[in-house]
Structure formats: structure tokens, C-alpha cells
Amino acid sequence: MEAVLSLAIGILTTSGLWLLFRPRTFQVVLGLSLLSYAVNLFIVAAGRMRTDAPPIIGKEAVDPALYADPVPQALVLTAIVISFATTALLLVVLLASRGLTGTDHVDGEEEDQ
Amino acid sequence: MNGWMQHLIVAPIVLPMIVSALMLSFNERRRSLKRVLSLATTAALIVIAVLLLWQADGRFDMGAADPSRTYPLGNWPAPFGIVLVADRLAALMLLVTSVLGFTALFYALARWDRSGPRFHVLFLLLLAGVNGAFLTGDIFNLFVFFEVLLAASYGLILHGSGAERTKASLHYITINIATSLLFLIGVALIYAVTGTLNMADLATRIPTVPAGDLMLLEAGAAILGVAFLVKSGIWPLSFWLPRTYAAAAPPVAAIFAIMTKVGIYIVLRLSSLLFGDAAGGAAGFADEWLIWAGFATMLFGTLGILATRTLTRVAGHYVLVSSGTLLAAIGIGGQALTAALLFYLVSSTLAVGALYLIIEPVERNTDEEDIIAGIAEPVFDDEYTGAVVGEESEIGVVIPGTIAILGGGFIFCTLLLAGLPPLSGFIAKLAIIDALFNDAVISPTAWILIALIILSGLATLISLTRAGIDLLWTPAEDSPARLSVIEVAPIGVLLAACLALMIGAGPLFRYMEATAAALADRSGYIDIVRRAPSAGETVP
Numbered sequence: 317m318e319a320v321l322s323l324a325i326g327i328l329t330t331s332g333l334w335l336l337f338r339p340r341t342f343q344v345v346l347g348l349s350l351l352s353y354a355v356n357l358f359i360v361a362a363g364r365m366r367t368d369a370p371p372i373i374g375k376e377a378v379d380p381a382l383y384a385d386p387v388p389q390a391l392v393l394t395a396i397v398i399s400f401a402t403t404a405l406l407l408v409v410l411l412a413s414r415g416l417t418g419t420d421h422v423d424g425e426e427e428d429q
Numbered sequence: 430m431n432g433w434m435q436h437l438i439v440a441p442i443v444l445p446m447i448v449s450a451l452m453l454s455f456n457e458r459r460r461s462l463k464r465v466l467s468l469a470t471t472a473a474l475i476v477i478a479v480l481l482l483w484q485a486d487g488r489f490d491m492g493a494a495d496p497s498r499t500y501p502l503g504n505w506p507a508p509f510g511i512v513l514v515a516d517r518l519a520a521l522m523l524l525v526t527s528v529l530g531f532t533a534l535f536y537a538l539a540r541w542d543r544s545g546p547r548f549h550v551l552f553l554l555l556l557a558g559v560n561g562a563f564l565t566g567d568i569f570n571l572f573v574f575f576e577v578l579l580a581a582s583y584g585l586i587l588h589g590s591g592a593e594r595t596k597a598s599l600h601y602i603t604i605n606i607a608t609s610l611l612f613l614i615g616v617a618l619i620y621a622v623t624g625t626l627n628m629a630d631l632a633t634r635i636p637t638v639p640a641g642d643l644m645l646l647e648a649g650a651a652i653l654g655v656a657f658l659v660k661s662g663i664w665p666l667s668f669w670l671p672r673t674y675a676a677a678a679p680p681v682a683a684i685f686a687i688m689t690k691v692g693i694y695i696v697l698r699l700s701s702l703l704f705g706d707a708a709g710g711a712a713g714f715a716d717e718w719l720i721w722a723g724f725a726t727m728l729f730g731t732l733g734i735l736a737t738r739t740l741t742r743v744a745g746h747y748v749l750v751s752s753g754t755l756l757a758a759i760g761i762g763g764q765a766l767t768a769a770l771l772f773y774l775v776s777s778t779l780a781v782g783a784l785y786l787i788i789e790p791v792e793r794n795t796d797e798e799d800i801i802a803g804i805a806e807p808v809f810d811d812e813y814t815g816a817v818v819g820e821e822s823e824i825g826v827v828i829p830g831t832i833a834i835l836g837g838g839f840i841f842c843t844l845l846l847a848g849l850p851p852l853s854g855f856i857a858k859l860a861i862i863d864a865l866f867n868d869a870v871i872s873p874t875a876w877i878l879i880a881l882i883i884l885s886g887l888a889t890l891i892s893l894t895r896a897g898i899d900l901l902w903t904p905a906e907d908s909p910a911r912l913s914v915i916e917v918a919p920i921g922v923l924l925a926a927c928l929a930l931m932i933g934a935g936p937l938f939r940y941m942e943a944t945a946a947a948l949a950d951r952s953g954y955i956d957i958v959r960r961a962p963s964a965g966e967t968v969p
Contacts, residue, residue, distance in 0.1 A: 336603075336607065341599065344603055348603070348606050348607065348610075351607070351610050352606075352610060355610045355613045355614055355617075358613075358614060358617055359613060359616075359617040361617075362617035362618065362620055362621035363620075363621070364621075387620070387626070388617070388620065391569055391616070391617075391620075394569075394572075394573065395613055398573075398576045398609070399606070399609070399610075401580070402576070402579075402580065402583075402602070402606050402609070403606070405580070405583055405602065406599075406602050406603065406606065409583075409587065409595065409598055409599050409602055410599065412587075412590075412595050413595045413596060413599050416591075416592040416595050416596075417592055417595070417596065422599065422600070422603075423596070424592065424595075424596040424599075
């Protein structure tokens with residue numbers, strides 16, 4: 317399980333970084349999305365890998381070792397919402413930039429011009 | 430301590446949020462209502478910040494051991510819930526933000542708020558985010574407030590539209606989203622090692638981190654630090670800053686002057702609280718990096734100031750110089766130096782804000798081809814066309830002698846930024862140099878910092894003088910451009926605030942020294958968060 321998770325984070329980060337350094341705006345947006353998936357998985361991993369352990373503890377006193385850490389899961393929810401919203405905003409700016417400059421290069425002009 | 434004062438801490442965040450939500454329900458055409466509402470809100474923020482400052486300084490309840498106040502959000506006790514802390518440093522930053530916010534907004538009323546929709550809403554949300562980032566005592570909540578202020582800043586940087594702004598904002602947004610991801614990685618690593626997100630709780634747990642986990646903790650803190658350093662414009666992560674700030678509308682650029690200082694504030698707060706002398710193995714692990722990166726930033730900014738011919742870019746590079754000075758000074762550390770750098774922070778923020786506001790009226794007098802096309806002039810959407818010329822006479826008294834006023838203001842700005850006597854810029858730099866000379870043995874890094882401070886001041890003087898001669902000593906063929914009181918007044922307020930800094934330097938320095946002492950005393954901060962009162966309880 318740990319190997320699968322770390323492989324997933326690694327592959328997402330590598331692909332995301334490669335796309336982030338590409339010259340086309342859409343590639344950059346996709347790269348940022350992949351990177352944010354990698355970071356979200358990383359936050360879950362930061363709360364220690366647990367399978368089949370519920371994150372919510374009941375009212376009676378129990379052994380917390382039986383439960384998964386709820387804090388990273390709450391953090392991930394917040395992070396997902398925020399990165400989704402900012403990516404949506406970036407898409408709008410991407411379209412505006414395409415319309416105003418006539419190219420989808422990140423600098424707003426083709427390199428050979 | 431009566432009831433409403435207890436809730437005052439949360440007001441700098443909640444008030445602008447409520448008002449901006451309210452303003453969304455009005456039609457964009459009810460402009461005067463929005464103007465009155467947002468201006469009243471920013472004025473109220475100044476009053477609240479002054480009250481919090483007095484409170485943090487112990488004016489209201491003499492005898493309390495530490496007058497800083499905390500506020501548990503949702504009434505959860507401190508290490509589990511999110512806590513807001515209004516200590517001296519946070520209250521000082523709140524006041525600077527509110528003064529800059531009020532003046533930038535006032536300036537925008539002259540015409541800039543009409544160059545695009547929903548300016549006031551975004552502006553107030555930006556202030557809410559900045560205030561939240563200063564007040565919060567929880568690093569994940571800090572991330573949320575950073576995103577609030579960044580989301581609002583994305584909207585503001587696009588304000589006025591146009592190709593140049595869109596291009597610059599595409600870079601700005603991409604860099605900031607990538608930086609936010611670094612922020613999250615840093616927070617996750619710190620949580621994985623320590624199991625807490627509360628700053629005060631972190632400060633107590635970091636000294637007990639086992640040596641094997643220390644490297645993971647330092648890696649997390651360093652990645653988190655990079656996120657703040659990108660925001661504060663450290664070299665070599667600062668190439669986006671001058672261009673973005675130059676492309677922004679003038680009032681937006683002026684309020685953005687505080688955004689680099691948010692990054693500086695967090696670096697100062699976390700390095701003193703988490704990695705101070707008592708932090709065990711991780712103490713001061715980043716200081717050397719801060720010092721040398723700060724020097725590189727100052728050098729880069731100084732060269733940029735000399736190399737650029739556009740005033741807005743000069744101002745952008747000056748922002749870099751001031752960031753570099755502050756970061757290097759934070760890295761060197763020491764109480765006297767911290768007090769001096771806080772004074773420098775306040776003075777340079779207000780002065781750069783005034784410079785950004787005065788650039789546009791000064792450049793208005795020059796020929797069109799001198800201004801880079803598309804940057805200085807707003808591109809109006811159909812809905813807002815034709816509003817500028819017709820209404821300008823209605824809302825502001827047009828004053829004569831614009832060149833005299835603009836020239837005076839420009840000289841004032843130059844003296845402030847270059848750090849020439851007798852204004853507050855000089856006092857700030859002198860205080861930093863004096864603090865560096867206080868040590869018995871002056872280290873080589875201190876000498877380098879002194880040299881760079883003086884050199885950057887000289888470069889600023891050369892560059893601004895050159896620009897002033899170009900722009901203000903031109904023979905006027907036409908009558909000078911019109912200038913409304915609405916534009917002059919906020920510049921005057923900012924410069925008057927700098928004058929007040931100069932006149933009140935004595936009492937202010939006592940406040941800054943108390944702030945520096947409070948920063949050095951980690952246990953004080955930890956204590957006030959620990960005994961954070963729940964709602965309904967009386968404050969001990």
C-alpha cells in the first residue's frame with residue numbers, strides 16, 4: 317500500500333512538473349492540477365497510512381490508536397476546494413489571454429516572433 | 430474587559446467580509462452606495478486597528494502581565510481549535526494595512542474603480558485576507574487566509590483588463606498556485622513530524638522533536654518558508670514581481686505593497702517563535718540562508734532600480750530592495766535590530782504605497798509615447814465607457830498648480846525612499862545601521878548589510894531624480910493635466926503618515942522595542958494562547 321501511494325505521488329508530481337514547465341497555457345493548467353492531486357495525496361500520507369480505520373471517534377472513551385487521524389482528511393478537503401477554485405479561475409484567465417493576445421503561449425507571444 | 434472589546438479581534442476579518450458579501454447584492458450601477466460602504470468600512474478598520482494597538486500596548490488594562498489578546502474561533506480551546514492572536518506585532522501590521530487600504534481605496538474613487546466590475550468587493554476581500562493572515566495563530570488557517578487574499582488579488586490584478594495585465598496576471602496566478610502547493614507540502618510535513626498546527630503548540634513541541642525527525646521538520650519548515658519568500662519577492666524567485674506590480678492599476682499596486690510584507694511578517698513570526706534560540710536542534714537553521722538570499726535580493730533590486738526607465742518598475746524593484754533588507758535583518762537577528770527593522774517595514778510600506786499612487790498623475794503630464802502603451806491607461810468595458818471625463822468634475826474639485834503639488838509630493842517620496850534626512854526613511858535606515866554597530870564585534874555580514882543599505886539608497890536617489898527631471902522639468906506645451914483632490918488627498922495622507930512616523934519616532938521606537946522583546950520571549954506568546962479564554966469567561 318505504501319509503495320503504491322508513494323509511486324502515485326511520485327508519478328503525479330513528475331508529470332505535473334514536466335507539464336508546468338511547458339510553454340502552452342493549457343499544459344500549465346493541467347500540470348498544476350496534477351501537482352495539486354499529488355499534494356493532496358501527500359497530505360493524506362502525512363497523517364500516517366491507515367486502512368480500515370474510521371477517522372471519527374465516538375463519545376465514549378476509546379483507544380485513539382484504533383482510529384485514523386482526522387485532521388489531514390479535513391485539511392485535504394479544504395485544499396481540494398481551494399485548488400479547484402483557483403484552477404477554474406486560471407482557466408478563465410487562460411481564455412482571456414488567448415483572446416487578447418491571439419496565442420496560447422504563456423508569454424503571450426510566440427518565441428520565434 | 431467588557432463584551433464587545435473581546436470580540437473586537439475578529440472584526441478586522443469579519444467586517445470587510447460581511448460588507449463585501451452585502452455589496453455583491455447591489456447592481457454595479459449603484460456605484461456611489463458601494464463607494465460610501467467600502468470607504469466607511471476601511472475607515473472603521475483604521476479605528477479597530479488603533480483600538481487593538483492600544484489594547485496590545487496595554488493602554489486599557491494596566492497591570493496585566495501581557496496585554497495581548499486571543500480569540501478562540503468557534504469557542505474551541507486553543508491547541509485543537511483555531512485561535513486568533515492580537516499581539517503587538519499583529520496589531521501594528523493591522524494598522525499599516527488599514528491605513529494603506531483606506532488611502533488606496535480613496536485614490537481609486539477618482540476613476541480607477543470604474544475601469545472594471547466589482548472593484549470594491551475584491552478590495553475588501555483582499556483586506557480581510559491580509560488581516561486574517563496577520564491575526565491567525567494556526568498555520569493551516571494561515572494557508573486559508575493566504576488563499577483568500579490571493580484569490581482577491583487575482584481579481585484585482587486583472588482589474589482594468591487589457592493585454593498587458595492579462596499576460597502579467599497569467600504569470601502571477603500560475604506562480605502563486607504553485608507556491609500554494611509548496612505551502613501545503615510544508616504544512617503537511619510539519620504536521621507529520623509534530624502532530625499539531627497551532628503555532629504556540631508547535632513552539633512547545635519543536636524542542637522535543639527527536640533528532641531522527643529533525644531533518645524532516647527542517648525540510649518542511651524550509652519548503653513552507655520558500656512559499657512565503659516567493660510572496661515577499663526574494664531573489665531568485667522574484668522576477669514576476671516588478672512586472673506584475675507595474676501592470677496593476679495604481680491603487681491595486683499600492684495595496685499590493687502590503688502583500689510582500691505579509692510574507693515578511695510570517696517569516697519573522699515563525700523564525701522567532703518556532704526556530705528561536707530555545708528551539709533545540711532546529712534553532713536558527715535558516716538564518717544563514719535568509720541573510721545571503723536577502724543580500725542577493727537587495728543587489729538585484731538595486732541593479733533593477735538603476736537599469737529600468739519606467740517608474741512603475743523602479744517602484745517594483747524598490748519593493749524588492751526593502752524585502753531583501755528586511756529578510757537579511759531578520760536573518761541577522763537581535764532585539765535592537767528587530768525593533769529597527771519593524772520601523773523600516775512600516776516606513777517603507779507607506780512610502781512605496783505613496784510612490785505607486787503618485788506615479789500615474791506624474792506620468793499623465795508626459796507625452797503619450799513615453800508611457801508604455803496599454804499599461805497606464807485603463808481599458809473600459811462597454812458597460813463603463815464614457816464615465817471618466819464627464820464625472821471627474823462632479824466628484825472632485827479640480828485644483829490648479831498640479832506640477833507644484835506633484836513635484837513636491839514626488840520629492841517627498843524620493844527623500845523617503847532613498848532614506849535621506851530628515852524623513853522617516855532616514856530614521857529607519859539609521860536605526861538599522863545603529864543596531865548593527867551595537868555589537869562589540871561587527872561581523873562581516875553586518876558590514877555587507879550596511880554597504881548594501883547605503884548603495885541601494887544611492888541607486889534609488891539617482892533613479893528617481895533622473896525620472897523626476899524627465900517627467901517634471903519638461904516644458905509644458907499644453908496646459909498641465911488635470912488633477913482632482915481625490916487623487917492628491919490620499920497621497921498627502923500617506924506622506925503625512927510618514928511625517929508622523931518621523932515626528933513620533935521616539936514613542937514609536939518604544940513600541941517597536943516592546944514588540945521585539947515580545948517576539949524574543951517565546952513563552953509569553955505560548956502562555957497567552959494556552960490560557961485563551963472561551964466566550965463567556967472573563968479575561969483574567
